[in-house]
Amino acid sequence: MGNAIKYGLAIGFLSGFWIMLMHELGFYHLNPQAIADITWTEYLSVGIPFGGLYFGLKSYRKRLKNRMSLFQAMMQGFKILIVGSVLYMATLSIYLEYTDSRLQKIDYMQRLAAMGVVGILLVLVVSLLLMTRPRNL
Numbered sequence: 001m002g003n004a005i006k007y008g009l010a011i012g013f014l015s016g017f018w019i020m021l022m023h024e025l026g027f028y029h030l031n032p033q034a035i036a037d038i039t040w041t042e043y044l045s046v047g048i049p050f051g052g053l054y055f056g057l058k059s060y061r062k063r064l065k066n067r068m069s070l071f072q073a074m075m076q077g078f079k080i081l082i083v084g085s086v087l088y089m090a091t092l093s094i095y096l097e098y099t100d101s102r103l104q105k106i107d108y109m110q111r112l113a114a115m116g117v118v119g120i121l122l123v124l125v126v127s128l129l130l131m132t133r134p135r136n137l
Contacts, residue, residue, distance in 0.1 A: 003063070004076060007056030008083025014048045015084065016091030023099070049084065049119060053126045056080045061130055073127035081119045088115075 022041050060076045061068040089112065 001079065003056060003060050004079035005083055007052050007059070008080045009087060011049050011052035011080065011084030012087025012091065014052070015045065015088045016095070018045050018048060019092060020095055023095075046118060046122070049081065050122055050126065052084060053077050053080055053122055054130070057126055057130045061132065066132055068130065068132050070127055070131045073131050074123055077123035077127055081123060085115070085119070 022045075057068075057073055057077055057080075061073070064072070092112075
């Protein structure tokens with residue numbers, strides 16, 4: 001569980017920092033007519049959980065002496081994502097309280113749901129990349 005906490009905290013802190021940085025640099029659109037408008041920086045933000053999952057599962061596989069099944073990888077990946085998501089949501093809720101914008105709160109709740117779907121897909125992709133026993137799918 002220590003591996004999941006370490007890499008989950010990294011994902012949570014980096015994702016929270018990325019959201020604040022996007023707002024401060026003006027990359028995030030606050031146009032009421034363009035709620036679903038996604039900037040190129042938001043596509044780059046997928047690299048944070050991908051990198052955290054990749055290095056977290058790679059570290060976990062090394063601890064298992066390079067013998068990791070798909071199920072083990074997926075369970076560890078979900079643990080990492082749960083820790084990262086909780087920290088990210090806490091950071092985001094605190095940040096949105098200080099920005100005091102209703103539009104951002106509605107918009108980010110929709111994006112949190114999308115983040116869950118992307119997270120599940122990333123866990124599956126990274127688990128398939130790093131599993132070492134393919135015949136035990």
